Amino acid sequence: MRVAVVGLGAWGSMTAWRLAAAGADVVGFEAHAIGHDRGSSHGATRLYRRLCVEHAGLVPLAERSAALWRDLEERAGERLLTVTGGVSVGPADSVLVRDSLAVATAAGVSHEVLDATRVRERWPMLRVADDAVGVVDPAAGILAAEPSVLAAAAAARAAGATLREGTRVDARDAAEGVLHVAGRRERFDQVVIAAGAWTGELVPGLGVTPTRTLVTWFAPRRGHEQELSAQRLGVVVAAVGDAWMWGHGALPGGLVKLGPADDPAFVPIRPDDLVGSVDARDGALVSRLAAAALPGVDSTPAHVRPCMYGRTADHQFVVGRVGPRLLVAGGCNGHGFKHAAAIGEHLAELALGEVPTVPMPFADPRRVASVVDA
Template sequence: MGYDVIVVGLGGMGSAAARHLAGRGLRVLGCERFSPAHDRGSSHGGSRITRQAYFEDPAYVPLLQRSADLWDRTAAESGRELVRWTGGIWAGRPDGPTVGGSLASARRWGLEHEVLDAAALRRRFPALRPADGEVAVVESRAGALHPEHSVRAHLELAAAAGADLRFGVTVHGWTASASGVRVRTGAGVFEADRLVVAPGAWAGSLLGLPVRAERYVQFWFEPADPSTFDGHPVWIWEGAGGRQVYGFPTDVDGLVKVAFFRGGRPCEPEGVDRTVHPSEIDEVAGFAGRYVPGAVHRFVRAKTCLYECTPDHDFVLGHHPAQENVVLACGFSGHGFKFVPVVGEIVADLVQHGRTAHPIDLFDPTRPGLTARPGEHVA
């Protein structure tokens, strides 16, 4: 079978790319080294935050708005629950980047929001313990995504549209020329007109980009009073030293999930330490316990995951600088999952038309500090 496009990596971004490409009638081959919706990369753990009052940069907001619509559409088409719109709370000092950046995005794009001082926050959300002088931006169009359900939904929709999806297939390298692309795998060599590379934490080795894998840990705790967190908004708290901790309302097990947003340990994705150490549990419980004490009553379990970080923490999304028939989708730096469906749409635009109407200048693969090597690419 001849292929129009090969998609390398079928995690969050790759699965969405395969779904959108196949849905437009292209002949798609997808290659994934692990099983569907696996737990070896960045797209697992039962929940991810989605939000629109984006403290990173207001330029992301139009993509978030489109993504929110696509999450709802994909859920309806797949029959899977992909998102719970719980609302969101972004808290900390009023002059900190979490509150200040969220407020700037909300005002720039006219997002529905309110600002609560410490007293109002304690009254509205009794589980929270802000210090006097802390404030929060509260928005309604935020919530919890289910990453495994999302990956499976996109894979199912891609397969239903005719995509050839292969798992347990490791990509060892690829080449591209004006006549097409060749992808070397453990299952043989495949050829197509175009290539999408969405390798997650393996972007550094497969693309020669300065994308660093970092190890993080997700923690689940039994709350002191589960009813306090039932239906509670998702939250991000910027605490002492500017460190951010985030959390979710109770899930199907009645547990609360918390984790740190930044400060992960650089690692090699092939040899990451999957053991969660007691000191790590104590650290997150101590930090989160200052602001949401009832959430971390009793530790239950934890699991590692990987970020794939660029130097500036902005994405890499666009044509390969040296090969126009290769599209890169990587470097999502720990805040990309909420963009999964719109990234799939953007990738399909770039493959099919060579351009997209979505604003992606911020993610230019040729921006300073990023260099992808041309020629032979070896994992």
């Protein structure tokens, strides 16, 4: 079966790998170079959390991804997922704590619940209120982002895929299995569009809004380097007032990565307009959150970089079939990297007419009725 994959960021490169590994004749198209910095997948790291507060159905997806990542590590000969453990912490009645506990219970995930005293013992670098509760995710960790994309693309090529970089396709006839490439029509049995923030442009009606976001890095203050290392701090999600801050400790030679779940600086954008520059407002919110929750960091960001992702109204992914020949994967809402390997497998299985290893009914595009032709 001849399958096209449009977009070779984290989701598309993993899809190409799983398709090629399953024996499909795969052609991948990437508008830029694989691993480029104008989409969603660039930078050094992404958080891995098994306890996915966003939806209980994501837990088995994260678990399956971790297993596939170990396979990819063996092929690549490098460590891509470093397990550190992590904690989601906030007031007992916060949405973060309530939903984390609900997801842990619904998905049957091993976890620990700590009161404020025990959170302070384990994470003395965190400033938490007396009524705080910590929900510990022992499987949380840090993914090497760009190396994972490059490793998946290399694994896809090793399994026989043809990946064409610097090749922007016109997908207007993708529903018929046709892509327009450099003025020529190319025909496929199945087309997978995994174009990140561009997905909504390529498949109108999906409800995916391209959104500019930021990656922000912070330096530990002198004397706080050890406590803010990746192994000591691990992965943290903290409810601070109405906002959430997520992040991880510094890997050797690196910085502490922190970001807000939402920010007034995260605005809709035309994906091709993402530019590398930042202004004074960028990073202002996360600076305040860092100062409140993690006093050991210098709250002036050491490094701020623009990035973007596709958002959906219900904050869930749009992954699945939209027509007899067409599959889509978009709307990562800023938490899709950790699921990339299992999403790639899921799309490969759907394209090949197989039953998915991990079902994702909550991400089914059929909930966005205007686009579906299946």
